[in-house]
Amino acid sequence: MSEKHLIVGLGNPGAKYDRTRHNVGFAVIDELARRYSLGAGRSEKRALTWDGSIGGRRVKLAKPLTYMNRSGESVRQLADYFDIPNDNLLVVHDDLDTPFGALRLRWNGGHGGQNGLRSIVQHLGSTDFARLRFGIGRPPGRMDPVHYVLQPWRGDEAIRADEMAARAADAIEVWLSDGLERAMTLYNGNASKAGRIENKPDLSEQLALFARAHELAPADPKxxxxxxxxxxxxxxxxEAxxxxxxxxxxxxxxxxxxxxxxxxxxxxxxRPGLAALQREIAEWHLAQENKKKAVSRYLILAQHLRDIGDADAAAEVVALALSxxxxHPxxxxxxxxxxxARVSEQ
Incomplete structure (x- = not known):
């Protein structure tokens, strides 16, 4: 397997900063950790980190715990300790100058006034690394940008922010599997409905080409x-x-x-309701003697079953976790x- 890649999401630690505009980098890291069932993470080099494999690449996900303005201290320690070159570093951060709903992947450049990025550039002594700008747009009227970035998402914006975090995670997957240029081609720009419709014919042609390539080489995962x-x-x-x-x-x-x-x-x-698949994942982790991840997977399934009102099935899955x-608290x-709930229904 290839050398390790470091993916850093910028934000501030602490519950009061959860779901704020400034913490979108953390949200993207959380999305990747959730997708790949990487668990709760661990504290090292002044960051909360996860290790795993994405697209055939070894990755370390990191959320610096130094607060935004000192993010570079943690990033430098991680890069040095794990011998990760700048070519294998990607930083996810909020960006006031990118419209809300848009992503911008690029290689090098300035910090644009983003203090976390500024700190990373200072501590690495270089601007030569990939970054993923998560557009939050400019504050309305005369609102102070400092107050704006520390406000939580609300209403429809919160839903769109979650969609953007998922899209950013998709972009990172492509960066790892196909490189920065390909990720830029697919994901740079506005994620609005109009933008998707405008690009759809070309993408549909690509879809047919990839489908045909899979038919011709069904054993090739690429x-x-x-x-x-x-x-x-x-x-x-x-279909995905x-x-x-x-x-x-x-x-x-x-x-x-x-x-x-x-x-x-x-x-x-x-699709969390894919119960058989959730069980397969849990059983695989159990076979690897990773009880923690097996229990976590069963609880994900149990929570879904509870949410859709199937309390009996949820109880059975919880019993598996407790076995x-x-x-487990x-x-x-x-x-x-x-x-x-069962007693109250009787």
């Missing part, structure tokens, strides 16, 4: 990976889920269990909630 990325861009979510599962089967046949379970996790992240770790809490 065409299928590209097909999935494009299907997501075009909003063909069900099916192909994530198909790609997982390819990796299973090739004996690449970690890559297979990562694809299953992507499918399950989009692995009888003292979240599993015990969920079991208690389900039992209380």
């Amino acid at each position: 065409p299928l990976t590209k097909l999935i990325a494009l299907q997501k861009k075009l909003g063909l979510i069900d 889920v099916d192909n994530h599962i198909k790609l997982a089967q390819l990796y299973d046949k090739a004996g690449k269990g970690k890559l297979a379970v990562a694809e299953k996790a992507k499918a399950a992240a989009i 692995i770790n009888p003292q 979240k599993a015990l809490d969920m079991q208690s909630v389900l039992q209380d």
Whole structure:
């Protein structure tokens, strides 16, 4: 497997900064960690980090805990300790000068007044690294930008911000699998409906080409990976889920269990109701003696079942989680909630 890549999302630690405009970098890292079932993360080099594999690349995800203006201290420590070159670094940050709803991937350049980026440039002594700008737009009227970036998302903006975080994660997947130029081609620009419709004919042609490439080389994961990325861009979510599962089967046949379970996790992240798939992921983690991830996967499924009103099925899945770790606090809490709900219904 290739050398490690470092993906850094910028933000401020602490609950009061959750869901603020300034913390969009953290949101993108959280999305990737969730997609790939990387667990709760660990503290190292003044950051919360996760290790995993994305698109066949070894990655370290990081959320610096130094507060925004000192992000470079953590990034430099991580890059030095894990011997990660600037070519393998990507920084995700909010950007006032990029319209809300747009992403901008680029190689090098200035910091544009973004203090976290400024700190990274200062500590690395270089602007030569990739960055993903997450557009938050300018504040209305005469509002102070400092107050604006520290405000939480509200209403429809919160929904669009979540969609953008998912799209940013998609862009990072393409950066890892196909390189920066390809990711820029697919994801730079406005994510508005009009923009998608305008680009749709060309993308549809690419879709047909990737589908044909997969037909000609069904054992090669690359065409299928590209097909999935494009299907997501075009909003063909069900097709993308099916192909994530198909790609997982390819990796299973090739004996690449970690890559297979990562694809299953992507499918399950989009469609959490895929109970059989969720169980497969949990069982794989259990076979790897990773009880923590197995329990977490069962609880994801249990929460979904509870949300759709299937309390009995949720209770059965929670029981599976507790059979692995009888003292797991979240599993015990969920079991208690389900039992209380059952009593109140009687």
